């Protein structure tokens with residue numbers, strides 16, 4: 001049976017470090033890190049995530065501001081709000097919860113955030129810094145940064161000689177995850193829905209990262225014996241065994257069978273998910289410290 005990574009415990013230790021850094025910043029400069037979270041529309045899951053972000057920001061000692069906008073908000077109105085947050089010196093981090101309702105040009109909204117306040121790490125300036133191996137100068141997308149912390153805790157900082165396969169090529173996760181693994185010297189394959197013999201490609205991975213959004217797609221015979229398996233999927237499926245109409249969360253990995261083959265594996269829930277919010281806090285204190293001429297700790 002594989003070692004199961006406790007994402008909640010790792011996230012709690014990141015939050016503890018962030019809280020200490022936030023207190024130190026306030027003691028030295030009188031400035032509290034400010035995080036503005038913007039949500040548009042009624043998506044229930046997004047509202048749960050945003051509430052958790054605002055709550056966690058307060059717990060870290062931040063000035064936490066939430067803007068809740070109706071689904072009918074226009075592109076111009078949303079970009080005007082971002083512009084006002086860009087100009088607000090008390091706000092060091094801006095996050096626009098995704099997905100936005102269908103009528104928005106999400107990329108234009110993200111690119112309107114100042115790169116130094118882009119705590120989601122999605123602005124082209126931050127994505128470009130990551131791509132060119134500048135891991136200290138920009139802000140790194142939260143979920144891949146959290147997943148990478150698990151990889152570092154398992155394999156150390158240098159992944160020379162290891163094959164890593166990332167299934168998924170989104171800007172939010174797959175591309176930055178591949179870039180982080182490459183920067184740590186892994187030999188990286190970014191696989192996706194058009195990859196031929198996906199199972200065979202995955203079987204070559206010492207580190208297998210699944211972010212496809214298809215419940216329990218990765219099976220035991222896709223996993224190299226002794227591999228590290230990181231599951232980024234969050235899928236809600238029917239769970240009639242729990243009663244009529246009940247559901248449960250599963251990842252992109254068939255956990256029970258893959259745990260028999262892997263040496264280390266993340267669960268869903270309680271694996272990568274909690275790291276997303278913890279690393280958002282880390283990015284916010286990082287942005288606030290930089291804005292005040294201080295060197296942030298590395299998380």
Ligand SMILES: Nc1nc2c(c(=O)[nH]1)N[C@@H](CN(C=O)c1ccc(C(=O)N[C@@H](CCC(=O)O)C(=O)O)cc1)CN2
Pocket residue numbers: 049095096097098099120142143234249268269270271272273274275276277
């Ligand atoms: N602007 C952004 N939008 C979205 C991001 C993001 O990083 N930036 N990521 C996801 C949603 N997300 C945060 O926003 C998020 C997803 C999951 C979790 C989490 O802790 N999951 C738990 C299970 C939660 C549950 O019970 O439903 C877990 O995996 O243990 C936190 C944050 C899309 N949008």
